[in-house]
Structure formats: structure tokens, C-alpha cells
Amino acid sequence: MSRLETRAIHAGASHSAVGDPVLNILSPATSFYSHPDAVGFSANDLGDQAPYFYTRWSNPTTDLLAERLAALEGGEAGLTFSSGMAAISSLFLNRLRCGDHVIVSNVCYAGVAELARDILPKYGIRSTAVDTSDLAAIEAALRPETRLIHIETPANPILKLSDIAAIAALAHANGVECSVDSTMATPVATTPLALGADFVVHSLTKYIGGHSDALGGAIIGRKADLDAIQKEGLIHFGATLNPFAAWLILRGMETLPLRMKAHEANAGAVAAFLAAHPRVEQTYWPGLASHPQHELARRQMRNFSGMVSFSAKNGAALARQLAERVEVFSYAVSLGKTRSLLCYVPSDDIIRSSFGLEGRDAENYRAWTGDGTFRLSVGLEAPEDLIADLERALD
Missing domain, CATH: 3.90.1150.10 (Aspartate Aminotransferase, domain 1)
Structure with a gap:
């Protein structure tokens, strides 16, 4: 399925057999599954082949949404969250440790700007806000302890752009990861992973859901990285997307x-x-x-x-x-x-x-x-x- 329009409807869903309902968006209406012995009491026992057990850990509807988002973005895997801010907070708190440094766009979603400036320092994580449309300004802000460059393009609210390919190349040349908030662009406009970014983040509440009826967020990237973020962001921080919201977002994503x-x-x-x-x-x-x-x-x-x-x-x-x-x-x-x-x-x-x-x-x-x-x-x-x-x- 090479075309975006087709992937938006079919990616991640099995083909319906004769007599099956044609609608392939799964029913979301459960918070737990019955399975007597396949999963231990602790989520630390989870493996890749673990069955569905508890929706905070995983759920078929949220998994379908994540897989379809990964297909649209050209990523190995996706992970969904209760909001865009939950996705970005989980990304930052997983990729950064005490003593690390992050560079963020100095014009971006207000919640992200406030998270970087006011909240991360409580955990010993320093941030520098720079005009990420200026590659030289980013380079000047790099430190030995910089671990992540996070950009938003187009930037909210003034629609200034950042050059994803150039910034990702600069980041990788310095051993730094690059994440892109692509909420305003959507994968219809831009696929940051193809331009070199390590992570792409979305507020699914906006264009991808599209109908003012559901909150959600997502990260798309390498599966190994997202597995680590899942354990922290979903299982331990509890930022799980409601499966019914995932169902609504899947419905909106088709168009x-x-x-x-x-x-x-x-x-x-x-x-x-x-x-x-x-x-x-x-x-x-x-x-x-x-x-x-x-x-x-x-x-x-x-x-x-x-x-x-x-x-x-x-x-x-x-x-x-x-x-x-x-x-x-x-x-x-x-x-x-x-x-x-x-x-x-x-x-x-x-x-x-x-x-x-x-x-x-x-x-x-x-x-x-x-x-x-x-x-x-x-x-x-x-x-x-x-x-x-x-x-x-x-x-």
C-alpha cells in the first residue's frame, strides 16, 4: 500500500473475510482482558508477544492507531498517548537524564515552552530556547551534555519554519537526537523521519483526529526507543490514550x-x-x-x-x-x-x-x-x- 490515501484507511488492519463487517476499526469498549497465566503481575514481565491484558499497558485499538500512524510517517513503530503534551513529556523524560541539556524552538506550543523552561530544571535537565530557523543559532547552543534538539515546524502561532534535514544532520554530527513536532504539518505535508529526524510527535487532537471530539498524542520512531518510552510514559506515568478516543481518531484519520x-x-x-x-x-x-x-x-x-x-x-x-x-x-x-x-x-x-x-x-x-x-x-x-x-x- 504505497499511497498515503490507502494507508490512512487500511494500514494495520487485516483484510475482512466473507461475512465479516467491512469496518475494520476495532471495538474499544474494554479496559482489561481475561488471560489466566500469560502475563505476570508486573508490567516489567511484558514481552513483545504478550497478549492483551490491561489497557494501560496495551490495547488493540490504540495499537492499530499507532501502527497506522507509523505507516503514514514511514516509521518502524508508533506509540499513542492521552494528549500531545503527554507524548512530548514522555519523550523528554525518557531521552533526558539529570545533567542533560535539550535545545527547543523558542517559538512553539506554549505548553512545551513552559515544560522546558519551568519543569525540566526540577529534574536537573537544562534547556536552551533558540530560533531553530537559524542553523547557526542551534550550533552555537550545543553543549557537550546536549542530548536532544526538539523543533516545531511550522511553529505555533507564527508559522515560522525550521529546516528538518539540516537540523537532523547537525544533531547527528554531534551525537544528538532530533525530534520534530509535526502537528501543524501532518504526515500529508511532511514526513520528518525521512528527512533524518529520530522522532516525530503529533497532537492527534488537531488535524489527524480532525473533528473536535477526542484528545490524543503520538510519537513515531524506532521500535527499540518506543518500547522504552512505553514502559515509562504509559505503564508508569499513566499517560495512556483512552481506547474510545483512539477509535474516534482512527475514524477521523481515514479522511x-x-x-x-x-x-x-x-x-x-x-x-x-x-x-x-x-x-x-x-x-x-x-x-x-x-x-x-x-x-x-x-x-x-x-x-x-x-x-x-x-x-x-x-x-x-x-x-x-x-x-x-x-x-x-x-x-x-x-x-x-x-x-x-x-x-x-x-x-x-x-x-x-x-x-x-x-x-x-x-x-x-x-x-x-x-x-x-x-x-x-x-x-x-x-x-x-x-x-x-x-x-x-x-x-
């Missing part, structure tokens, strides 16, 4: 390639409208020729995704106006849904709080986005209706 084509087309139309609007100062969408990293986007992304950001004068006042006037868009902070969402991220607030940027890094952030970023997650509505809604709200 992921088709949805991403529509998200991309709609986002392109909305981005072109915003780029020409007199109230808008800057518009960022990787598919726009005016995006500062458009050439990198063309090399690294097969789909430019449905995320658009823009800045405007008097952003805070405009945010209130948009929130009160939009009818097709919803003013909400999530992304990757069938319906279109928008929110405003004031620069001063996020620079001070989540990102903790100072000096040149703070200046560079403001140069990119001004006083604040309007982040749009463009959904699957008719693009004409989306544009008309924004036009009316911006007047």
Missing part, C-alpha cells in the same frame, strides 16, 4: 489526506484575501510566495496546511471586533478542525509568559508579527463564505 487538500485550498484562498486587505500588515502562510521561507516550504512540505497568521495595527481592538462580528469563523484557540477558528495572541503577553524571550529574540519575534498574531485555522467551509465572513468582520 485526513482528503481533508488536508481542502484545508490547504481554503487556506490559500483566505491567505490571498488577507494579503491584499488594507487593514492587514503581514500575512503568513507557507504556500504564499511572500512567506520569508517559501522556498524551504516547497522543499519540505507537500501540503501547506490550513494554518494562516496575520498581523494588523491596533490588534487588540481588532481582535475584539472580529470576535463579536464573525459568524462562520469561531473565536477559539484550538486548530485543525472541520470548522474555521481564529484567535489573537498579543506579542507582549506571550513573549513575557510562555516564551520568556529577551533581547534579540524578542525583537525578532516582534519584527515577524508586530503587536500580535491573529492565528487562523481554516476549516472546510466554502472559501467564498470564509472570505465574506472576514471581509464583513474587518470592515
Whole structure:
């Protein structure tokens, strides 16, 4: 099954025999299985061939989701979690030890930025946040104790890109692993493992699930690495994905390639409208020729995704106006849904709080986005209706 569209529906599932139901998404409705003697009382006794016993350890529905994600990403194995943050926390706490150092994107999902800056130091793990669109800045941040470079591309919320292949090569030349949060890109757009990354991370809550009805996260990578992460993250930290949520995400994943084509087309139309609007100062969408990293986007992304950001004068006042006037868009902070969402991220607030940027890094952030970023997650509505809604709200 070489085509992405086919793998999104069939990967990991056995072919139905005559008389079997055609739907091959497994029933999730159990937390334990009866097997008298195949598994010991401790999860430390688990082997590769252990039967299903307790859902916190493993479950056929979550396993099918993990296998299908690995097929889409081209990885040896996958592992699912209760949320994207659970996946990243489990990755960090498994790959890093007291005395280690991690480099993270200085613009990324706020929870990850806060985890690296505020939580990891409690365990003796130091972090450095750098502009990972600048390879020289990453190289300058490397230390003898650096063990991991974690990047997010496109970066939330300003859609700045990082060169995965170049960063993975730099990491490996220095004996360091590289992980990529590819939530905004999805495997439809980018397959980081093929570009040299060791791990790819997703919040399944967003595009992959796609329907605003389930929380989930995932890591895809080498099986030996994921086996170690499973024992810590799932069995001992308890970050297991609910099998019913896995069932919902599997259902959503079947239409992921088709949805991403529509998200991309709609986002392109909305981005072109915003780029020409007199109230808008800057518009960022990787598919726009005016995006500062458009050439990198063309090399690294097969789909430019449905995320658009823009800045405007008097952003805070405009945010209130948009929130009160939009009818097709919803003013909400999530992304990757069938319906279109928008929110405003004031620069001063996020620079001070989540990102903790100072000096040149703070200046560079403001140069990119001004006083604040309007982040749009463009959904699957008719693009004409989306544009008309924004036009009316911006007047």
C-alpha cells in the first residue's frame, strides 16, 4: 500500500473475510482482558508477544492507531498517548537524564515552552530556547551534555519554519537526537523521519483526529526507543490514550489526506484575501510566495496546511471586533478542525509568559508579527463564505 490515501484507511488492519463487517476499526469498549497465566503481575514481565491484558499497558485499538500512524510517517513503530503534551513529556523524560541539556524552538506550543523552561530544571535537565530557523543559532547552543534538539515546524502561532534535514544532520554530527513536532504539518505535508529526524510527535487532537471530539498524542520512531518510552510514559506515568478516543481518531484519520487538500485550498484562498486587505500588515502562510521561507516550504512540505497568521495595527481592538462580528469563523484557540477558528495572541503577553524571550529574540519575534498574531485555522467551509465572513468582520 504505497499511497498515503490507502494507508490512512487500511494500514494495520487485516483484510475482512466473507461475512465479516467491512469496518475494520476495532471495538474499544474494554479496559482489561481475561488471560489466566500469560502475563505476570508486573508490567516489567511484558514481552513483545504478550497478549492483551490491561489497557494501560496495551490495547488493540490504540495499537492499530499507532501502527497506522507509523505507516503514514514511514516509521518502524508508533506509540499513542492521552494528549500531545503527554507524548512530548514522555519523550523528554525518557531521552533526558539529570545533567542533560535539550535545545527547543523558542517559538512553539506554549505548553512545551513552559515544560522546558519551568519543569525540566526540577529534574536537573537544562534547556536552551533558540530560533531553530537559524542553523547557526542551534550550533552555537550545543553543549557537550546536549542530548536532544526538539523543533516545531511550522511553529505555533507564527508559522515560522525550521529546516528538518539540516537540523537532523547537525544533531547527528554531534551525537544528538532530533525530534520534530509535526502537528501543524501532518504526515500529508511532511514526513520528518525521512528527512533524518529520530522522532516525530503529533497532537492527534488537531488535524489527524480532525473533528473536535477526542484528545490524543503520538510519537513515531524506532521500535527499540518506543518500547522504552512505553514502559515509562504509559505503564508508569499513566499517560495512556483512552481506547474510545483512539477509535474516534482512527475514524477521523481515514479522511485526513482528503481533508488536508481542502484545508490547504481554503487556506490559500483566505491567505490571498488577507494579503491584499488594507487593514492587514503581514500575512503568513507557507504556500504564499511572500512567506520569508517559501522556498524551504516547497522543499519540505507537500501540503501547506490550513494554518494562516496575520498581523494588523491596533490588534487588540481588532481582535475584539472580529470576535463579536464573525459568524462562520469561531473565536477559539484550538486548530485543525472541520470548522474555521481564529484567535489573537498579543506579542507582549506571550513573549513575557510562555516564551520568556529577551533581547534579540524578542525583537525578532516582534519584527515577524508586530503587536500580535491573529492565528487562523481554516476549516472546510466554502472559501467564498470564509472570505465574506472576514471581509464583513474587518470592515
